[in-house]
Amino acid sequence: MGKVTLQSIADRLGVSRMTVSNAFSRPDQLSADLRRKILDEAAALGYLGPDPSARSLATGTAGTVGLLWTKLLSTALADEMSARFIGAVADELNQAGLALTLLPATTEAAVVPARDVALDGAIIYSCDPQLPAVDLLARRGLPLVYVDADAPAKRPAITIDDYGGAKAAAEHLLALGHRRILVVTTGFGPEPGLVTGPPPAAALRQRVLAQRWAGWMDALQAAGITPQVANQPDPYAPHGLDALLAQADRPSAALCLTDVLAQALIAAASDRGMTVPGDLAVVGFDDHPLAERTRPALTTVRQDVDLKGRAAVRALLAELARRADPSAEAPLSQRLRVSLVVRESTAG
């Protein structure tokens, strides 16, 4: 038996293929009677509905939106914070009848899907905008929304107030009287350990890092303080933290790029028999679910990833709407608010 297509159903019923198509896609275009007959015949033939690829080609819509993430997707999903973001994106898209396609951007080979998978648009999540995969998507002419990154002109970006949050975190430590401050961050290359000077250019292209860095430094410099800076190559696999705490001129407080790093630092301190916040006060960033669980609970800067995800989707949907109707409003970039959450790890 050949494949069942609209045409084959049409032939059996002696109607035009277009009418069969309408039976599925535009019920108002034919009589209820005929529609029922067509649907019955289709069911009898085991035909479920129009072929997605063909429909996609004809209509120019794919029914799904891409999410590009720089790192290994398993890394993203193993982290509760980003997993929740992705969940929020998925839900919000689903409500609009769209699916979410996870696009890898890691290796050269894995870039392929960014080129070959049919998409209606994409969300670029925390990626260096210069990545080849990002470029691929942009050149495909897809509507793009950037999250936690600076968007090129005319593209909406959903970000949080990384600068303000970091500044507040630093000011919090200063207000508690800390003067010997350690900054723990990624971005200074592959070797862990103390570094000096500003982050390299490549690191500053990561908006999150650049903004948090700026926030810290502005607050600290205003107080006349130069922090120690420790590099952590992989935010998810911190190491060498112990050495930092072994030095003579030990810091009394630490600002960490993320809660994950902060938690690792606390663990390292505890292992050395130091108390937190007594011997070392620690501030994280994100209000990762981890922050509340950590003992002592972590002072951090809260961001709302759920909101972030939904905002990104809404911006994308707005852009989609605008393509359909150019008079519709263009989506705006948004910077979401953050707030300092003081917990035990800096308790006075």
Next chain:
Amino acid sequence: MGKVTLQSIADRLGVSRMTVSNAFSRPDQLSADLRRKILDEAAALGYLGPDPSARSLATGTAGTVGLLWTKLLSTALADEMSARFIGAVADELNQAGLALTLLPATTEAAVVPARDVALDGAIIYSCDPQLPAVDLLARRGLPLVYVDADAPAKRPAITIDDYGGAKAAAEHLLALGHRRILVVTTGFGPEPGLVTGPPPAAALRQRVLAQRWAGWMDALQAAGITPQVANQPDPYAPHGLDALLAQADRPSAALCLTDVLAQALIAAASDRGMTVPGDLAVVGFDDHPLAERTRPALTTVRQDVDLKGRAAVRALLAELARRADPSAEAPLSQRLRVSLVVRESTAG
């Protein structure tokens, strides 16, 4: 300016469209010289490569695989265990050059993507096989792999030894001398609280529940014990646990369907001032990351979700290969091993 297509490039260069297509997809079909010229011209015109939808229609491949999950996707992703599973699936697919599309199966409306998005196959994750969305995918003729569910004939299923794990968990409690045992599970309808009799038919269609239930019951009955059974409508939002612990004939040990439930039970017990395992021994299931963090750390049955995800993808890829070459081997169903991990929550 019109849209740039293969044809428009072909026209400008005076070659056939097919040759341009080959320049992108089959470099060996034309001279390096001409290929370069074509690629240059394409780049100049801002043409990135073949249109995904059109290519998809012509080749019959979509470049992405669907993952169907019954609940809200945000629920799946908020749970570390299932997020990791999804991450493993995504990674393994990426290595094969495929993307992962998250399909919602919740509401009637959200089923649409399961019908309209182009896919090469799908992984059905812990779904009631009678769900409309599953049916949609099956009728589309897609290769399907079932995970944590019983597959229809000829479809591969990746499962774990839920039965054996549950039995081992129950036997562990028996070996510790417990006789008054509480079973905490979902599946008995929307009301939390004590129930009697076996789970309703609808619940038994969920393989995980059915198998774990069977494992527990077989072990308990062999010891001549009839457990109390408490229903929890939503595994992620347990409630009413306190009431169970308030009864006169209080259990001395509990078997929980999942670690999430187990952890909630421990929390409820602690709130009542009961000690675990002293007043109540608790066993979970999954070896959720939670299990190790919980205090006291949770005795549980370990499964390897990473392995499960990768096995599912490999089965799907095998099925895909078999469609291309019918002489290839059909993918086999697999049942992955589990192991009892004894921690503090049942420490003798």
Next chain:
DNA sequence: GCTACAGACTTTATCGGTAAAGGAGCTGTC
């Protein structure tokens, strides 16, 4: 000098739909 064959393109046929305009028949209206 003729056959065989490889390389480099081109031709023909298909993939399975949808949008928008076109026409036929019926009803109602003044």
Next chain:
DNA sequence: GACAGCTCCTTTACCGATAAAGTCTGTAGC
């Protein structure tokens, strides 16, 4: 009774590619 306006279905045109077979040319072998 002619014109408008519906409803319902058909026609025409197009979406943007790929697979497989066909054509032509140059060259190697003998």
